[in-house]
Amino acid sequence: MINGKRVLGLITARAGSKGLPGKNIRPLCGKPLIVWSVEQALSCPYIDGVVVSTDGEDIAAVARRAGAHVPFLRPAELADDAAKSIDVILHAVDHLAGTGSYYDIVTLLEPTSPLREGKDITGAxxxxxxxxDIRSIVSVSEAEASHPSFLFSIESGCLRPVLDSQPNGVRRQDVEGRYYFIxxxxxxxxxxxxxxxxxxxxxxxAAWVVERYKSIEIDELCDAIMAESLMSARLRGELK
Incomplete structure (x- = not known):
């Protein structure tokens, strides 16, 4: 609870991943992927309940062993490719309210972003x-290689700069303005x-700015390989 408001830590984990089958319980540095998010949520002093919304019995079992609450299995219509995140979130909030558990704030922690830290959740x-003046907050990272000064479109097979004033050979330290991506x-x-x-x-x-390395989102095998390397480096103290 924070400022008298009850906080739900919601972890959404669909079973039917196509890009990397079984990714939510795939091992990452010795733990199933979803466990990293469960432990990060549990480490936040403001989160009153850590709940996993999933349609997979195997995911539910792993989440429960890690200390999360799995009070339901997500209905099939909220577990296909067409399901919207907002519908999944509100389904969980409404289900919990129906059992007498009411929350004022929802913190969504997707297991595919395991490089966040508990301190990021707490600070946000x-x-x-x-x-x-704010009613929501999302984590962002600074766009560097994807800054508009470095972006091009392809027209009739030729490169065209996104910015009309984009110079040739612009250096990263010389670009104007700072941009961020969610x-x-x-x-x-x-x-x-x-x-x-x-x-x-x-x-x-509002925005909560995190280090760029934390922005890795695991959707494919190459993402999992990069996340494993980055998490290993952090566990060794090489990344802060």
């Missing part, structure tokens, strides 16, 4: 709960705002 929730490791919002805006990003959304 503090910013959200102590600022009356990197997906932390989403948090009041429940009221989720119902109103049907998502986390709107005019009242």
């Amino acid at each position: 929730l503090e910013r959200l709960a102590t600022n009356d 990197e997906g490791s932390i989403y948090a919002s009041t429940v009221d705002a989720l119902r109103e805006f049907k998502g986390f990003h709107h005019a009242y959304t």
